Amino acid sequence: MGDMDEGLHFLSKQYEAQRSEVKEIKESVVQIRKRSEVILNENKTVISELQTVKNNLFDLNERHLDLQMRTMRNNLIFDGIPEAQEEDTEAVLKEFIHIVMGIEEEIQFHRVHRLGRKIPNKHRPIIAKIVLFKERERVRREAPTTLVGKPFGVNEQFPKAINDRRNLL
Template sequence: MNNRIAKIETEVEKIEDVRQQLSSVVQRMDQAEHSLAELQQHNKEMENSFEGMGQVVEKVLEKCDLNRNDIEKIEENPMQEKSIIKELQETVLDLKCRSMKNNLVFNGLTYQPSEDCEAKLQNFINRQLGIEYMVTLGNVHRFGKYGRNGARPIVARFVYRKELEHVLKQAYRLKNTNFGINEQFPPEIEIRRRKLYPILKNEKSLGKQARLVRDKLYINGQLYNPENININPADNDREINNQQAPSTPQHREAANSPPIPPRSKRTRTESDTAEKSR
């Protein structure tokens, strides 16, 4: 009798072991099903992404076909060469402007070895501009030529356009200080803007509403005729080269920032003196 009971207990233990193993298998199956669902969702997102990329590629191919047709027209009719080249240059320039649309250049911030540019800029925005929240920034680094305080300006890409506009609205606080903020533009646009600055100031002094949008001047809502501005192409190239030419600073900082387009001209109020070291 005892042997039968012991045998039954042994069988029950085996059944319990099998039950536990089955429970473990079921648990692993649930995990596998969950992982499979996540993988399927990821694959679906990848498919959507590839579909979007395919549409972009199709548009690029269409643009290439159009460019090929333009090239054929140039070869067939050399008289159209200048106009087409100018149009392509303006297209490239427009793309440059769009790529810099969310960029701001901050001038006057002193350089410190091993500095954290983003932390320095967030602190500047908080203390000097009175913006208490942390703005969302992308790439932040120094670039361009050295300023009068031996430091290069800082360029920052804003993730949100509204935050960039908020910073620009607060830039009036920097009047009569060592600091300056301006939107970033390609050198070609800066040259055109420089030609318009005297006209802009003069029209404002006459009580007219004048504003500069990229390289276009609007006076009382009307576009100013750009043909009144004479730009010598040779002077244009020379000014661009001058902006890109390196200068020798008194204190050299580490050149580990990725290259970006050259520094743009300040459009906000800045003092002529350098910021005192904090």
């Protein structure tokens, strides 16, 4: 009988120990669930804020692109014009417009320069910012008819992102 009492007492202790451990585990699980809910809510907030930041960045990029377009609005790029040492690029361009394109009116420029680094035996394009948009359009519209069959080209200047979008189309 004493052995049975001892066995029951031992089993009772084991049962209480197991019960205590189960209670601790349940409390831990409840705490983990609460913490995971907090983390999940924080993640949702972070995702929402990240999406707002992405939208703002997209808007800023588009506005920056618009500003670039506006600053390049009066620019034309002239290709194929031979390059000389120590040239006056504006005078070269005025001569090209007058002689090759046959435009008699004097075109006013803000800036005229060659693009990129000088490469031997290569002609760098000339970029010109024309004062009046109306004059710029005249030169641009005359180019296809006056330069047909000649090794020259006149193009509008666009930011790289716009050129990439245009190429996709």
